[in-house]
Amino acid sequence: MSDRDNEVPAAGRPVVLRGGTVLTMDDAHTVLTDADVLVVGDRIAAVGTALEVPDGTQEIDARGGIVMPGMIDTHRHMWQTAMRGYGADWTLTQYFVWYYLEHGKTFRPEDVHAGNLLSAWDALEAGVTTTVDWSHGLQTIDHAEAAVDALQAVPGRFVLAYGNIQAGPWEWTADPAVRAFLERRRRGSGDLLGFQLAFDVTGDPAFPEKAAFEAARDLGLPVTTHAGVWGATNDDGIRLMHEHGFMTPETVYVHASTLSSDSYQRIAATGGSASVSTESEQSAGQGYPSTWQLRRFDIPVSLSMDTSVWWSSDLFSAMRTTLGADRSREHLEAHAAGDTVTHVHLRAEQVVDWATRGGARALGRDDLGRLEPGAKADVVLIKNDASPVSFPLLNPYGHVAFQAQRGDVHTVIVDGRVVKYAHRLVGADLPALRRTIDATVEHLRSTMGEEAWAQGMNPDRPHDEVLDNPYQYTDYKSESTHDARPAVPAEPLL
Ligand SMILES: [Zn+2]
Structure with missing residues (x-):
């Protein structure tokens, strides 16, 4: 299957991401190029080059992209x-x-x-x-x-x-x-x-x-x-x-x-x-x-x-x-x-x-955050063939931290299930969600009144009540923020 099909991999079948740069985030931080990640059920089944995969496995073309843990x-x-x-x-x-x-x-x-x-x-x-x-x-x-x-x-x-x-x-x-x-x-x-x-x-x-x-x-x-x-x-x-x-x-x-x-x-x-x-x-x-x-x-x-x-x-x-x-x-x-x-x-x-x-x-979850056999299949593919920012891919960690952004997230898999594919969420009813959010905004706005709503977005000055204690359930107030601190309020490095 190719991106052009824009066909979401069906649930329940194994998925392989083929030919990407794989940031395994294992203990050694192994980085593999032109490598595959195979997902079977809710787990990572294999990571490596030219993987043999079970019959019926759906392929996602990860060439030119970065595959990393969710x-x-x-x-x-x-x-x-x-x-x-x-x-x-x-x-x-x-x-x-x-x-x-x-x-x-x-x-x-x-x-x-x-x-x-x-x-x-x-x-x-x-x-x-x-x-x-x-x-x-x-x-x-x-x-x-x-x-x-x-x-x-x-x-x-x-x-x-x-x-x-x-x-x-x-x-x-x-x-x-x-x-x-x-x-x-x-x-x-x-x-x-x-x-x-x-x-x-x-x-x-x-x-x-x-x-x-x-x-x-x-x-x-x-x-x-x-x-x-x-x-x-x-x-x-x-x-x-x-x-x-x-x-x-x-x-x-x-x-x-x-x-x-x-x-x-x-x-x-x-x-x-x-x-x-x-x-x-x-x-x-x-x-x-x-x-x-x-x-x-x-x-x-x-x-x-x-x-x-x-x-x-x-x-x-x-x-x-x-x-x-x-x-x-x-x-x-x-x-x-x-x-x-x-x-x-x-x-x-x-x-x-x-x-x-x-x-x-x-979170005490040793089975998350890494792409290794046996880990949970929470996987992200960063790949955007339509973007001039997607190449050259020289320093994959640098690319993730300084070059990539959410629009470059091509595929997201959680617990083995594809939840975003070809840059689109799978199964999200955004028009319905928008109506729900609109109703909440309308409730808050009408309860507050137009003036308070506008003022809340651009407050003139804070209430004194919270300066020493934001927690309204207690009367305890700390004076700690009234002590002057050094210009750079932390201890020196050495
Ligand atoms: Zn917070």
Whole structure:
């Protein structure tokens, strides 16, 4: 079969991608040229040159393209996707005002459903085969049901990170209905849906979040937490988690930007990982994108896009901005010391690893993020014969990180199933999805009123209420952001 047929490979039959440059992302980061990847059932069956394939195998011509593992986004507020682009010029404070303080409550279950559906297809279209839905708008069980229903309606791999910004984590995790929901939806959810608990630790010395960590432990669920976020979470939260024994290898620290060496050492010592959302940190103000620090402490990294209120769900952007931010910082630090960087520390190969293996590691999924026999068949083909950017293909990691974009994603396979082919999603009813999203936008807009709607997109000034505490469920306020910091607020490299 050729692309010209524009015929989607039928479900259930083996598929072989023929003749591509294959980034296996195995332990040795083996790169094969003119190689094939054979998918049988939900697994990678073979990777190599001129593979023999079973009768009836469908062929996808990967010549001139790059075959790589599906990408993994470890932190994305999918429910916010119905507000795509609305907050392009926001700061984090304005985001907190809009979602935490004023309008987050306006989202109905059907609005969470609509945002999740759009976000899920958006991710698949960009070659992101696994997305952690950092779902902190679950103010009722109906909202939670709607979130999971949407994820299960799209043929991607998702992790619902259950959260609720409208109540203290010690409250909603104690709710028997929440626990029953988690137990029920986990049962028989299969391999395509996982669960985490999502909440933040304010640094309140009373450590009320302790009960939420205990709930996570009871339920056997990993915790994902926004850590090192200027004005919201800081070193105190990390220290409290550590002192109480809640920092574990499966804990994911989102952003991990405004933190001291002490916190990075605690994360490194307990084996957790950081989810870096460089585009977000650069615009919103959580702190300088942390990879340049995380590298010093050998803390594992995965990448994420955070929210489409500002950004896309496109990990090409994540790889590109992460390389830029890390290198920019390395040059800046060197220049401040009268020095010249002659070899950049962070390589394109490393960010491709973070976008694939890094995410798999963060989720404890050794069977994802690599193209090796026995691994899950989550595969992306980057190939766009109509684009002058597709050749020459000299440095495949560099090509992925700096040249490719979502429009170049030709084929996406999740769990052995072709979900995008010849640059088009398979089975997505986008006109229907658009009507659903329009209804959500109309609901939010009419509830807010035209003036508030326009003002929300271009806020004059932030509410003082959230400057020291975005979490409206607690009165605790940290003064930590009032202390002046050095001009470049982090410790020197050496
Ligand atoms: Zn976030």
